[in-house]
Amino acid sequence: MFKKLISILKEHPRRIVFTEGTDPRILEASARLLAGTFLTPILVGNEDEVRAAAEEAGFNIRGAEIVDPATYGNMDAMVERMVQLRKGKMTAEQCRALLQKGNYFGTMLVAMGEADALLGGATYSTADTVRPALQLVKTRPGNKIVSSCFILVRPEATGGNMVLAMGDCAINIKPDEDQLVEIAAETAKCAKIFGVDPKVAFLSYSTLGSGAGEDVDKMRNAAAKAKAAMPEIPVEGELQFDAAVSPRVAETKCPGSQVAGKANTFIFPDINAGNIGYKIAQRLGGFEAYGPILLGLNAPINDLSRGCNAQEVYSMAIITAALA
Numbered sequence: 001m002f003k004k005l006i007s008i009l010k011e012h013p014r015r016i017v018f019t020e021g022t023d024p025r026i027l028e029a030s031a032r033l034l035a036g037t038f039l040t041p042i043l044v045g046n047e048d049e050v051r052a053a054a055e056e057a058g059f060n061i062r063g064a065e066i067v068d069p070a071t072y073g074n075m076d077a078m079v080e081r082m083v084q085l086r087k088g089k090m091t092a093e094q095c096r097a098l099l100q101k102g103n104y105f106g107t108m109l110v111a112m113g114e115a116d117a118l119l120g121g122a123t124y125s126t127a128d129t130v131r132p133a134l135q136l137v138k139t140r141p142g143n144k145i146v147s148s149c150f151i152l153v154r155p156e157a158t159g160g161n162m163v164l165a166m167g168d169c170a171i172n173i174k175p176d177e178d179q180l181v182e183i184a185a186e187t188a189k190c191a192k193i194f195g196v197d198p199k200v201a202f203l204s205y206s207t208l209g210s211g212a213g214e215d216v217d218k219m220r221n222a223a224a225k226a227k228a229a230m231p232e233i234p235v236e237g238e239l240q241f242d243a244a245v246s247p248r249v250a251e252t253k254c255p256g257s258q259v260a261g262k263a264n265t266f267i268f269p270d271i272n273a274g275n276i277g278y279k280i281a282q283r284l285g286g287f288e289a290y291g292p293i294l295l296g297l298n299a300p301i302n303d304l305s306r307g308c309n310a311q312e313v314y315s316m317a318i319i320t321a322a323l324a
Contacts, residue, residue: 001153001161001194002315005322009038014321017109018313019102019120019129021045021066022053026122029313031059039321042067042115044102069105078108085111085136107132110299116324119317121304126170129303130294143296145179147171149187150278150291151194151319164281165191165198165265169274170292170303180222181229184267186295188233191265193323200226201244201263202237203273207253210240219269226267234258237267241277290319300324 018026021043030041031054042065043050054061072078075096082095082104090098098104103124109115120129130146139146149167156162167187172179180202188198202223206216216238223237236244236259243253243260250261268274282289294302300323302316 001163002318004195005318006036006038008322009318013038013040014116014324015040015042015065015114016317016321017042017044017106017115017118017120018317019044019106019118019124020122021050021102023122024053024057024059025308025310025313027054027057027059027061028310029317030061030064032310032314033317034061034063039317040065041317042106042109044069044106046070067105067109069100069102072105075099078105078112081112082108082136085138103128104132104136107136107301110301111136117300117302117320119302119304119313119320121302121306122308122313123306125306126292126303129301130171133294133297133301137298137301139296140298143182143186145172145175145182146294146296147175147179147183147186148292148294149183149190150289151190151293152278152281152285152287152289154285154287162287163191163194163196163264164287165194165196166274166278166281167265167267167295168271169268169278170271171294172271174270177218177222177225180218180267180269181225182296184222184226184235184265185230187267188230188265190293190295190323196264198233198265199259199263200230200233200235200237200265200267201239201259202226202235202267203241203244203277204238204269205240206238207240207243207260208238210253215269219267222267236260236263239263241266290315293319293323 147168148170152164191198204219219238244263247261254260302320
């Protein structure tokens with residue numbers, strides 16, 4: 001999977017902002033990316049501090065760009081642009097103060113076209129990564145929300161990998177029907193980038209009317225709307241998870257379905273189910289989980305777990321930049 005993404009980046013080299021430039025995990029990942037020569041890291045922070053941290057940890061970051069908000073030469077133009085983007089909700093002084101923070105400064109580098117993508121969250125919360133993105137980069141035309149998905153990968157005994165997509169496991173707490181349709185569309189698009197031919201299952205505790213309730217109705221209605229919105233993509237719902245993945249169960253519960261028994265793109269009813277679901281797959285199912293991958297923004301911006309390691313930073317940097 002990563003060979004394909006790296007080949008994309010080698011053909012179209014990109015620049016990615018890391019908002020926490022002195023973090024040892026960021027520096028280790030940056031050194032690996034620089035050795036690969038397909039992605040240029042932009043490290044936010046004081047240059048002397050960043051270089052000292054890299055030297056102390058033993059990482060060669062020669063070739064990385066280091067940008068310090070305190071000495072950034074284009075700050076006046078950045079402040080002016082941020083005021084415009086905030087549409088009168090913030091003064092120039094308020095914007096200038098926020099731009100001393102790596103998360104806002106890094107996001108504005110993307111908004112101004114000085115970087116292609118951003119990866120943050122090694123020390124920031126998810127909210128501190130997503131909020132500047134919503135305020136400054138904003139959603140793509142036609143998108144009303146930012147959502148997320150996880151890509152899960154597990155080697156198969158016959159060779160190759162099983163690759164699944166799961167959304168939304170990190171951003172929208174209790175999405176409504178229309179939001180679920182948008183989540184499904186964005187998750188299916190993301191799945192395709194990772195080589196998945198999406199077969200989308202809207203998950204529930206009911207399979208095609210076997211159960212009843214408000215939550216069942218929501219998933220059934222959302223699946224129907226998604227089918228209408230994405231006629232080119234197989235969609236089914238509502239489905240229980242066993243009916244979605246087991247051909248034997250699918251034969252009994254929903255024979256003839258294009259999706260049941262072979263689903264690879266899963267839409268959860270809420271963040272509670274989604275977060276639990278992907279972590280079960282990760283911890284008990286032997287899948288590597290990559291994400292959350294933020295969807296629906298005008299530029300690729302992604303969030304790291306504060307418990308991440310350097311390998312996860314490296315992997316997420318490749319994923320994020322390849323989405324640009």
